[in-house]
Amino acid sequence: MGNAEDAAMTCAEACQAAGFAVEARELNQIGVDELRAATHFLAVTSTFGDGEFPDNAALFWNALTAQDIPLDHLSFAVLALGDIGYDLFCNAGRLLDERLEALGATRLTERIDIDGPYERAAAAWTTDVVTLLAAALAEPPAPAPGAEPAGRERHHRVATRCTVNRLLSVADSEREVRHYEIDLTGSGIAYRAGDSLAVHATNDPVLVDALLAQLGAAPDHIVAGHDEPLGTLLTEHLDIRVPSRALQALVGARTRNASAAAALRTHAGSWCYGKDVLDLVRLADLDVGEVVDTLRPLQFRDYSIASSPLMHPDSAHLTVSTVRYTCGDRRHGGVASTFLADRGENLTVQLRPNHRFRLPDPAVPIIMVGPGTGIAPFRGFLQERQVTGASGQSWLFFGDRHRATHYLYGEELDAFARAGTLSRLDLAFSRDSETKTYVQHRMCERGADLFGWLRDGAHLYVCGDADRMARGVDAALREIVAVHGRLDAAGADAFVADLITSHRYVRDVY
Ligand SMILES: Cc1cc2nc3c(=O)[nH]c(=O)nc-3n(C[C@H](O)[C@H](O)[C@H](O)COP(=O)(O)OP(=O)(O)OC[C@H]3O[C@@H](n4cnc5c(N)ncnc54)[C@H](O)[C@@H]3O)c2cc1C
Ligand SMILES: NC(=O)c1ccc[n+]([C@@H]2O[C@H](COP(=O)([O-])OP(=O)(O)OC[C@H]3O[C@@H](n4cnc5c(N)ncnc54)[C@H](OP(=O)(O)O)[C@@H]3O)[C@@H](O)[C@H]2O)c1
Ligand SMILES: Cc1cc2nc3c(=O)[nH]c(=O)nc-3n(C[C@H](O)[C@H](O)[C@H](O)COP(=O)(O)O)c2cc1C
CATH class of the missing domain: 1.20.990.10 (NADPH-cytochrome p450 Reductase; Chain A, domain 3)
Incomplete structure (x- = not known):
């Protein structure tokens, strides 16, 4: 969601303002051999999945563990972002910190593990690191005249209104999914398709x-x-x-x-x-x-924006599955999803930009995989491509439980397909058949075409459930690449790694 990126960029700017020659890069964009030439390495990473590295760091981590490169000359510091509610708290940061030490590098300062809101602790870490760097370098370069941290764009909380609260699933079906429209008039929020919106809810x-x-x-x-x-x-x-x-x-x-x-x-x-x-x-x-x-602080919840500012400049749309279930003798509801459904006419939101989850040039083909609420950003993408009259082809894989109850935005998707904005639409309704059919099954059925699109430069986007769906889709992708690209497993992994580093395979999963 860009927390680690924000903390890292803020640190890089502070280093720059202090006069250090610093280069800020995504971990996947660093070749481990480059660490041989560096003197200092500051790494900020969140943890994703079950204690895993985020997508834009996983390839770097694989490379760093594949061989024992001597890093005795290197001084390093790691800032780890995470959430203590997960079993493997800040696991990626911890692994990176331990691996760098094992390779002989020396800690500039102890690793800090941050639970939840990161801004204050990350700022303190940055101050420490800049001071330690200045002390460690015999003759620190003088700050450039007038050099101040440029100050990154901050996204503040904004009080606003929800003007539309509409049921998307059929009434009384087994899962409630709702469409919301959040008024942005005068809010100063300028979002882009692919961004998320944080909802600061209150308890029931x-x-x-x-x-x-x-x-x-x-x-x-x-x-x-x-x-x-x-x-x-x-x-x-x-x-x-x-x-x-x-x-x-x-x-x-x-x-x-x-x-x-x-x-x-x-x-x-x-x-x-x-x-x-x-x-x-x-x-x-x-x-x-x-x-x-x-008790822990109440945190905001993120929602992928389901609209394009080109079509809806004054509102952001959300697609939210309401968490309601029975446990023991009581009915329970999720904080933010029931707040939106039942009490959210007036609410506080905050823009959460997702710089990686962006449409490519209008001529470039896109493949979108978004079952369930994962459809949200793709509705935004399709609106955008319709408004701009983009020439690139668009292919959507959508699925949910039953066509009759959960074909979310079904009429709009059919209209996009009729208008040609959507070149291909493949649907997988998991509970309409004897055996479960998921989006990745449809992808495999269309594997030859899908591989052809990727070979021709298509960008692949995945949104929705992280635990089950995104893993299944990732496995299907590797299988498709292996079968239709006639590659062994290592070759298929290399093909997918290339998609990831070139930002052509990006995920917004939760
Ligand atoms: C980047 C990002 C984008 C997201 N986009 C969307 C989106 O577009 N649409 C969307 O709907 N969600 C989205 N989410 C998920 C969303 O942020 C919330 O996590 C979700 O709405 C639940 O929040 P809540 O406050 O309603 O529930 P919470 O109060 O957080 O409760 C959730 C908890 O309830 C428990 N629980 C839930 N269901 C059951 C059950 N059946 N049985 C027992 N226990 C259960 C679990 O412990 C679960 O952790 C996104 C998340 C991220 C990180
Ligand atoms: N952890 C859980 O057990 C759980 C369960 C439900 C929802 N959720 C969360 O609830 C939120 C909203 O969910 P959602 O609206 O996106 O719907 P969803 O519950 O993710 O379901 C959407 C569709 O995905 C299917 N699906 C289930 N397992 C899959 C797999 N391994 N691969 C591909 N597709 C699979 C579902 O089929 P079937 O349901 O018919 O299998 C359904 O057709 C998400 O945050 C999700 O993570 C979590
Ligand atoms: C799907 C998902 C899985 C996560 N898994 C973990 C985890 O295993 N351990 C942990 O400490 N934090 C976990 N987190 C929390 C994130 O690391 C934390 O929210 C962090 O601030 C996100 O930073 P980012 O925006 O740079 O990714 C997870 C968050 C999400 C959305």
Whole structure:
């Protein structure tokens, strides 16, 4: 989502302003041999998937681990971005830090692992690194006159309105998917097709009241160490949905429910799946202050923008699957998706640019794979190609559960196909047939054509579920390349690696 990129570019600008000769690059764009010639290497990386490197760093990591190059001359520092809710917190940063040490490089400073919002901690790291570099270099170059960090474009929170909230799936079908239009008039937000929008939601007031009742505290209660009343903390600032590890540990230690205590000791993660803070707090007699101290800050949720500014300059459209499910004796709802669905007329948003997820020149063919809510950015791409009258061919693979209930934007997609904006449309409705049919099955069926498009320079985009769909699509892509390019597995991987480094295979998956 560009967090690591933002932190890295801010650091590079600070180094430049301090007079160091610095070059900022995506990790995949660095040949490991180039590290032999460098004196200092500052790396910022997030972690993706299950403890994996992000797409634009994975090839670098493969190369760095493929051979033991001596790096005794190199001084390095690693800043790791992540989310402590994942099992392998900041794993990519940790692996990189350990590998560089194993190759003989020397740490300029200890690695910092950042959970969630990164700006403040990253700025402190940058200040430390610049100071250490200045001290390490005997004669640091003088800052260029008037050189100040250029200041990267900042995207601020904007209070706005949701003007359209429309059901996309058929009413009362098993999964609710909604279309939203967020008013950007006068907001100063100028988005591009492919960007995302962060929604700063508040917690469900019914859930907040239930939690207050369970804790036996009033909304105006002030918890030691906090300025704002408890009701405001629980509504606006703290995550009361997904139980933090600290809360799991607290409840595990204090509950008199033996089976819950055992589960929290042995397999807390899977046992807590679907439970929220109230479910856990009910299991033990806890003081309000100690519960609040375990809660994590409430974070915004990202949504891929489903429109093009060329067609909708004053609004950003979103395609959101509403998280609603039953766990035990209670109905649960996701923070942001139910906020949008049920209470989101007035909301706060923030632009999250996605510099890698961009349309190529209008003449270049594109292949889009976006089942479920993954359709969102491709609706934006198709609108853009329609407005510009792009000559390049466009091919969409879409899928969902049933055609009758979840052909999201079906009429619009059919119209794009009739108008020729969409040259090819392949659909995979997984539950309309005896055996499951997914988008990657359609890709394999059309493998010869798909490989031909890629060989002719098409860009491939994937959006939607990261855990299952994106992995399946990636495996299918490699198989298609191997079969139709007549390559062995290594050759197919090299072909795909070339697509990745040239930014012709990009993913917006979650
Ligand atoms: C770059 C990016 C782009 C995205 N784009 C989109 C998009 O276009 N459309 C979209 O819909 N989403 C998108 N997402 C996902 C989105 O950001 C949210 O994660 C999603 O809407 C859920 O948020 P929430 O606040 O409603 O749920 P949360 O409060 O975060 O709750 C989610 C949690 O609920 C639990 N849960 C969910 N379902 C069940 C279940 N059936 N049974 C038990 N437990 C369950 C799980 O613990 C899950 O982690 C995107 C994410 C990213 C990172
Ligand atoms: N982790 C989970 O178990 C889980 C489950 C559902 C949704 N989600 C999340 O919910 C959000 C919204 O989901 P969504 O609207 O995009 O819909 P989705 O639940 O991802 O489903 C869209 C389509 O993808 C299919 N699908 C399932 N497994 C697949 C695979 N391995 N390869 C390719 N396609 C596959 C689904 O089929 P079938 O459902 O018929 O198999 C369905 O037809 C996403 O963030 C997603 O990650 C997570
Ligand atoms: C699909 C997905 C998987 C993630 N997996 C991990 C993980 O395994 N470990 C971790 O610490 N953080 C994980 N994160 C959190 C990100 O690393 C974190 O949000 C980071 O700030 C993103 O930075 P970026 O925008 O530079 O990618 C994941 C985030 C997403 C969306």
